Amino acid sequence: MIAYKQATEIKLRVNGQICAVTVPPNELLLDTLRSRLGLTGAKPGCRNGDCGACTVLVDGEPVKSCLMLTVEAAGRDILTVEGLQSAPVQQAFIEQFAFQCGYCTSGFLMVCHALRMHHPDPPDHVIDAWLDSNICRCTSYAEIGRAVRSLLKGDIPKNAAKKNN
Amino acid sequence: MIPFEFEYFRPETAEDAVRLYHELAQSGLEPVYYGGGSELLTMARAGNRRFGAVIDVKAIPECAAVEEEGDKVYFGSAATLGAIERSGLFPLLGRTGARIADHTMQLRITLGGNIAGTIRYREAVLPLIIADASMEVYTPDGAQSVSIHQVFSGRLDLPPGALLVGCRVAKEYARARHGHVKKTKSEKIDYPVATVCALDADGYLRFAVSGVHENPFRDLTLEEIFNDTRTVPRLRADKIVEMVRPGAVSDVLGSAEYRLFTFKRALMEIFAMEREGAMV
Numbered sequence: 001m002i003a004y005k006q007a008t009e010i011k012l013r014v015n016g017q018i019c020a021v022t023v024p025p026n027e028l029l030l031d032t033l034r035s036r037l038g039l040t041g042a043k044p045g046c047r048n049g050d051c052g053a054c055t056v057l058v059d060g061e062p063v064k065s066c067l068m069l070t071v072e073a074a075g076r077d078i079l080t081v082e083g084l085q086s087a088p089v090q091q092a093f094i095e096q097f098a099f100q101c102g103y104c105t106s107g108f109l110m111v112c113h114a115l116r117m118h119h120p121d122p123p124d125h126v127i128d129a130w131l132d133s134n135i136c137r138c139t140s141y142a143e144i145g146r147a148v149r150s151l152l153k154g155d156i157p158k159n160a161a162k163k164n165n
Numbered sequence: 166m167i168p169f170e171f172e173y174f175r176p177e178t179a180e181d182a183v184r185l186y187h188e189l190a191q192s193g194l195e196p197v198y199y200g201g202g203s204e205l206l207t208m209a210r211a212g213n214r215r216f217g218a219v220i221d222v223k224a225i226p227e228c229a230a231v232e233e234e235g236d237k238v239y240f241g242s243a244a245t246l247g248a249i250e251r252s253g254l255f256p257l258l259g260r261t262g263a264r265i266a267d268h269t270m271q272l273r274i275t276l277g278g279n280i281a282g283t284i285r286y287r288e289a290v291l292p293l294i295i296a297d298a299s300m301e302v303y304t305p306d307g308a309q310s311v312s313i314h315q316v317f318s319g320r321l322d323l324p325p326g327a328l329l330v331g332c333r334v335a336k337e338y339a340r341a342r343h344g345h346v347k348k349t350k351s352e353k354i355d356y357p358v359a360t361v362c363a364l365d366a367d368g369y370l371r372f373a374v375s376g377v378h379e380n381p382f383r384d385l386t387l388e389e390i391f392n393d394t395r396t397v398p399r400l401r402a403d404k405i406v407e408m409v410r411p412g413a414v415s416d417v418l419g420s421a422e423y424r425l426f427t428f429k430r431a432l433m434e435i436f437a438m439e440r441e442g443a444m445v
Binding site (some may be wrong): 001002003004005006024025026027028031047048049052055061062063064067068069071072111129130132133134 | 166167169170171172173174175176177181185201202203206207210211219221224263266267268269270272273353354
């Protein structure tokens, strides 16, 4: 049985790298990523599981990192927006102007990236259900919807974003 | 960071989890069973809940399982709403879970957490109570299988430290024709003003309701009225609404009158599904 009674060193696999962090059991994954690992792409928004700005992927599934204990993530595969490495979804957002202030963007990118991995050709209701998990207070929903649909249609070449760097 | 310290345990058997719970409780640590954590962590962060230890049950195989077992289907208490929907084993439960919170949260929220939580709607229990589910419970005396009607009456009522391991549903109910209507005030993703789940059991429609009263309920007398085809659906719905009126909740989400109006609309939609062959 795994037991963490106090701050303990655990190993996280973040963006393909093994990171050793010493965390107490009451620390949230969002705080570990930002404060201990310097990965500030996941944003603190509501800290209540509502807004989705803190979304990361854990074993390929979107997770709101404000509602996951860091100790739960030990040994699991975590992907943050920093690990996307100029993925096509990022180019799709650029081409469709799918952000204004940009605070929600990393969360949306992670959800859209996961959607593409799980459903290469999803029906509209599936796209809508996945996007409903995140909130954009600048209301860029139409542009975000266009971005993910253009990505899923294959309008964005796999290496498009890298060419622009 | 959750603003108080606690210990974290992840046992691999139900026996270890229950033994640990009682040991921690005796030492004054106030343990809680932990699945997806969405309710516990949000309440803890807001200062509405304190605990000294969490016992994460996701590594217990019986708690995580979603599977077919002969003429039954089984769902572990730590199975997520998303996993249950993807399994397709109990479509009404899948559809109900797919309207609880949002898609990302459905990959965290567990069946047991939704049923045993303090948030009053507990919509995931509706398909289980109309399908006469059996609940698998582990106590210091060992594993027990009990009818959901024995341990759920508006809320889950288990002895302190008892662990809800999972539930079983007969395939004849899991595969039965069904309807699901959820009414929210404005946003699609919200707590229900009224949710109705209906299931066809050999030509007799059973239904259960969340949102209208303080707790979810199924009422056999209301089902008799619902199935009384000597009366037109609108009058049946009116009669049912009058019978549930005394317990209707008025709160910030909606007045009792609004909830009853919405509940009637939901009932009429179930009638329409039945009439038009839209129950699947």
